[in-house]
Amino acid sequence: MSLLSFHLQRLLPRGRVLDSPAQLAGYASDALGYKSYRPDAVVIPADAEELVGFMKGARQLGVPVILRGAGTSLSGGPVAAQGGVIVHSSGLKRIREINVEGFWCEVECGVGLNELDAALKPHGVFYPPDPSSGPVCTLGGNVASNAGGAHCFRYGVTSNYVLGVEVVLLDGSVHRFGGPAGGRGPWREDWKRFMIGSEGTLGAFTRFWLRLLPVPEKVWTFRATYPDLRSIEAAIHALVAHSSYPAAIELLDPRGVAMVESSQMAVGLPKGSFMLLMEIDGPAALVDARVEPVAELLRKAGSRDVVFSDEDAIRQKLWKARKAAGGLLGQLSPDYVVQDAVIPKRALAEVLQLVYDEADAAGIRAVNIFHAGDGNLHPNFLFDSRVPGELEKVELISERLMRRVIEVGGTLSGEHGIGNDKAAYMPLVFGPDSMRLQWAVPAAFNPTHQLNPLKVFGNRCFTA
Amino acid sequence: MDPKPAVPDYFSNCTHCGFCLAVCPTYKLTGDENNSPRGRLRLWSEEAAGRLPQDPWTDFYTAECVGCLACETACPANVPYGELFEHKRHDHVAAGRFKPALALRVAAAAVARPAWLNLALLPARLLRRLGLPLHRFLFKGRPAVLQSTADYTRDLMQRHRPTGPRVAFLTGCLMEAAFREINFATVRVLIENNVRVIIPDNQTCCGAFQEHTGLEGVDALRAQNRSAFLPLDVEAVVSNSSGCGYALGKSLAPDKPVRDVLDFLGELGPVRRGRDGSTAQLYVDLPCHLVHGQKLAGIPINVLDATGYRWEFAPNAKDCCGSGGVYNIQKPENAGAILASKSAFLNEAEGAPVILGTSNHVCMMQWHSAGASGIVTRPYEVKHIIQLLDPGADFTIRGEVLASPAIQENTCAKGY
Numbered sequence: 001m002s003l004l005s006f007h008l009q010r011l012l013p014r015g016r017v018l019d020s021p022a023q024l025a026g027y028a029s030d031a032l033g034y035k036s037y038r039p040d041a042v043v044i045p046a047d048a049e050e051l052v053g054f055m056k057g058a059r060q061l062g063v064p065v066i067l068r069g070a071g072t073s074l075s076g077g078p079v080a081a082q083g084g085v086i087v088h089s090s091g092l093k094r095i096r097e098i099n100v101e102g103f104w105c106e107v108e109c110g111v112g113l114n115e116l117d118a119a120l121k122p123h124g125v126f127y128p129p130d131p132s133s134g135p136v137c138t139l140g141g142n143v144a145s146n147a148g149g150a151h152c153f154r155y156g157v158t159s160n161y162v163l164g165v166e167v168v169l170l171d172g173s174v175h176r177f178g179g180p181a182g183g184r185g186p187w188r189e190d191w192k193r194f195m196i197g198s199e200g201t202l203g204a205f206t207r208f209w210l211r212l213l214p215v216p217e218k219v220w221t222f223r224a225t226y227p228d229l230r231s232i233e234a235a236i237h238a239l240v241a242h243s244s245y246p247a248a249i250e251l252l253d254p255r256g257v258a259m260v261e262s263s264q265m266a267v268g269l270p271k272g273s274f275m276l277l278m279e280i281d282g283p284a285a286l287v288d289a290r291v292e293p294v295a296e297l298l299r300k301a302g303s304r305d306v307v308f309s310d311e312d313a314i315r316q317k318l319w320k321a322r323k324a325a326g327g328l329l330g331q332l333s334p335d336y337v338v339q340d341a342v343i344p345k346r347a348l349a350e351v352l353q354l355v356y357d358e359a360d361a362a363g364i365r366a367v368n369i370f371h372a373g374d375g376n377l378h379p380n381f382l383f384d385s386r387v388p389g390e391l392e393k394v395e396l397i398s399e400r401l402m403r404r405v406i407e408v409g410g411t412l413s414g415e416h417g418i419g420n421d422k423a424a425y426m427p428l429v430f431g432p433d434s435m436r437l438q439w440a441v442p443a444a445f446n447p448t449h450q451l452n453p454l455k456v457f458g459n460r461c462f463t464a
Numbered sequence: 465m466d467p468k469p470a471v472p473d474y475f476s477n478c479t480h481c482g483f484c485l486a487v488c489p490t491y492k493l494t495g496d497e498n499n500s501p502r503g504r505l506r507l508w509s510e511e512a513a514g515r516l517p518q519d520p521w522t523d524f525y526t527a528e529c530v531g532c533l534a535c536e537t538a539c540p541a542n543v544p545y546g547e548l549f550e551h552k553r554h555d556h557v558a559a560g561r562f563k564p565a566l567a568l569r570v571a572a573a574a575v576a577r578p579a580w581l582n583l584a585l586l587p588a589r590l591l592r593r594l595g596l597p598l599h600r601f602l603f604k605g606r607p608a609v610l611q612s613t614a615d616y617t618r619d620l621m622q623r624h625r626p627t628g629p630r631v632a633f634l635t636g637c638l639m640e641a642a643f644r645e646i647n648f649a650t651v652r653v654l655i656e657n658n659v660r661v662i663i664p665d666n667q668t669c670c671g672a673f674q675e676h677t678g679l680e681g682v683d684a685l686r687a688q689n690r691s692a693f694l695p696l697d698v699e700a701v702v703s704n705s706s707g708c709g710y711a712l713g714k715s716l717a718p719d720k721p722v723r724d725v726l727d728f729l730g731e732l733g734p735v736r737r738g739r740d741g742s743t744a745q746l747y748v749d750l751p752c753h754l755v756h757g758q759k760l761a762g763i764p765i766n767v768l769d770a771t772g773y774r775w776e777f778a779p780n781a782k783d784c785c786g787s788g789g790v791y792n793i794q795k796p797e798n799a800g801a802i803l804a805s806k807s808a809f810l811n812e813a814e815g816a817p818v819i820l821g822t823s824n825h826v827c828m829m830q831w832h833s834a835g836a837s838g839i840v841t842r843p844y845e846v847k848h849i850i851q852l853l854d855p856g857a858d859f860t861i862r863g864e865v866l867a868s869p870a871i872q873e874n875t876c877a878k879g880y
Contacts, residue, residue, distance in 0.1 A: 330481075
């Protein structure tokens with residue numbers, strides 16, 4: 001047994017310590033599968049108390065500490081880029097309280113997003129952020145990356161729903177930022193914002209207090225196809241400004257449509273078309289009255305194929321192409337990189353064209369499936385990391401894309417986080433002064449950068 | 465059959481998205497990512513690529529897999545996990561990295577020779593017939609001790625002379641040797657529904673046992689079943705055990721469809737049993753190899769309605785019960801923990817009596833063990849759904865009046 005394992009076992013008498021090569025391999029990457037880094041060890045604390053105990057002794061270990069939920073992130077966030085110990089939160093799975101009257105709940109960081117949804121459902125309340133990894137991802141990961149999802153167009157991202165965060169720092173001190181009573185925690189209310197989207201660089205989350213909303217009485221889902229980018233763009237612009245206040249506006253490009261239609265998930269979308277998916281929800285009388293105007297708007301923008309329904313079974317079918325698309329990428333290609341840039345909507349057609357042109361010129365397949373309402377692009381570049389040169393091509397396209405995104409007034413990431421995948425692009429957006437200030441925050445919480453080094457800032461190394 | 469590739473591409477379509485974690489019984493149990501499909505695929509592929517040396521932990525995590533295939537249903541990238549896992553398990557056993565228990569090795573030899581198995585398990589049939597329970601896996605039932613399903617079927621076919629669709633019936637190895645009463649009930653239900661049933665004598669075990677244990681011999685069994693079933697002039701081969709049906713389906717594909725008997729009956733619209741005034745409540749569990757292996761939507765609603773019982777799906781009906789073929793023998797602790805969370809609802813379940821219905825004898829054994837091992841403390845019965853459609857010894861084809869000659873639509877409940 002190595003000295004590290006010996007120390008870890010003392011820190012986690014009830015949890016588990018994994019240190020054999022075959023126990024570390026499974027933790028080598030997140031959902032960005034082609035980038036792998038073998039950690040020195042993995043620990044699975046049995047509960048929050050043990051996590052606190054671990055953090056208290058972690059400084060003495062002299063190796064980086066990386067916090068990890070379900071490892072579904074697409075940014076290379078919860079991986080051991082500089083080696084070290086991965087702390088897997090799968091043991092912290094308690095939903096501690098659902099307060100229906102107060103519209104909040106208290107959950108541990110390892111609770112799965114859809115597990116929480118299932119527990120909330122009988123109470124008629126819901127937690128709005130809905131990243132596509134919902135069946136698996138944990139709330140800890142959601143808060144760390146400030147996750148979004150399809151319905152964030154109307155409902156907003158994770159930070160809009162976090163009332164409070166409990167965090168353990170590397171000295172073992174436990175701090176509560178906010179809580180169900182708003183700003184009455186021991187720290188000032190707004191400090192919790194430092195924690196949301198901090199990507200494991202400040203401390204380890206133990207639990208959260210989350211804001212809930214009443215489940216909408218009625219939901220209508222619409223699907224429309226468009227012959228070209230210009231007409232679907234017109235539809236998006238019209239929807240964004242429309243009084244129906246859509247909850248979600250999603251887009252699948254013709255390459256995505258072709259991918260769905262040539263798979264067993266085919267739903268009969270016209271070849272070469274752009275697919276738009278949108279939803280309205282609210283009180284029945286109100287949303288029912290909005291159905292025809294929305295359908296009319298979609299037709300007017302140029303769709304001859306508008307389908308809509310308020311029945312759950314049919315709505316699920318309408319969503320099917322969108323939901324299936326992400327995984328279908330795996331059937332086409334061994335690896336893919338998905339970018340997460342956010343752009344002003346007026347630049348949509350131009351930036352998408354750039355994606356096609358650059359990818360075509362490099363011989364790389366690109367598929368766009370994204371949250372069109374809030375301009376959150378997800379171009380997926382398909383490649384094979386075993387073919388020399390392919391990854392480099394994808395990285396070059398990504399960089400050119402990012403430069404253009406920033407020129408048109410956009411930014412790097414909408415919901416996936418920076419991780420180590422996008423750290424190199426940070427200086428494209430932020431000037432030296434801004435970088436210096438941002439750097440100062442993790443430096444204040446963990447001066448040696450022992451927590452999740454090489455993430456967010458490409459040169460933020462741990463120095464023992 | 466296509467020859468097996470020497471080294472399959474273990475990471476083929478996997479995008480490492482992690483959707484399999486949420487449905488994997490061993491990940492849920494341990495919270496260890498290596499103990500999930502994504503983790504195992506990573507270990508196998510790293511080892512195949514020479515980046516990971518042979519490691520006892522790889523063997524451990526491979527052996528931990530129940531083989532429920534829930535991950536195949538959850539996988540958006542269609543990774544053929546079951547096939548890869550089967551290949552890997554076979555390799556591990558062949559290379560001595562995993563050694564199935566002696567009892568299982570003996571059993572594997574026995575199931576390949578159905579006549580031996582029938583003889584060896586004659587005492588088990590006798591004791592079950594006499595109502596003497598001798599093992600936690602042996603659920604209640606009254607099998608014929610000497611008469612085989614094939615003989616019984618020939619007699620019934622002579623007596624009733626059905627005129628409807630022709631099917632061949634897989635009688636199975638353990639099913640025939642120990643739980644023959646379910647086969648008898650299956651034949652009665654099929655004939656009552658005007659189905660002509662043929663039982664080829666030269667059929668053998670479906671090979672699922674070898675697949676579950678990773679032991680040699682599956683190819684020979686598959687070949688024998690192909691020669692037994694393929695020449696027959698039948699609409700389909702039916703099976704009353706979802707695991708066996710899944711395994712036989714792989715053997716006969718693409719030449720002959722293998723249908724689950726309940727799914728087949730769903731299309732015909734089976735004769736309904738009247739149970740007016742019954743206070744019993746049926747809880748329906750769906751075997752993994754039915755929904756994740758054969759990829760059926762579930763057990764058809766009209767079939768469940770035809771049992772005449774008030775019924776509902778068991779909570780998390782599509783999740784594994786921990787049986788996993790021989791998993792409950794190889795990994796009893798895990799299997800017990802999975803079963804404990806799955807069967808806890810029975811302690812509070814309403815109904816007198818409470819019946820747990822499923823469609824795989826191995827799942828029935830597992831469910832029965834919940835009572836025998838004290839996980840469930842109230843009385844309940846474990847039944848195959850086909851037994852709940854059983855007209856009994858005296859019946860006529862469709863009650864002599866064809867109640868519903870038109871083929872009914874095969875519908876399943878929403879979400880199942």
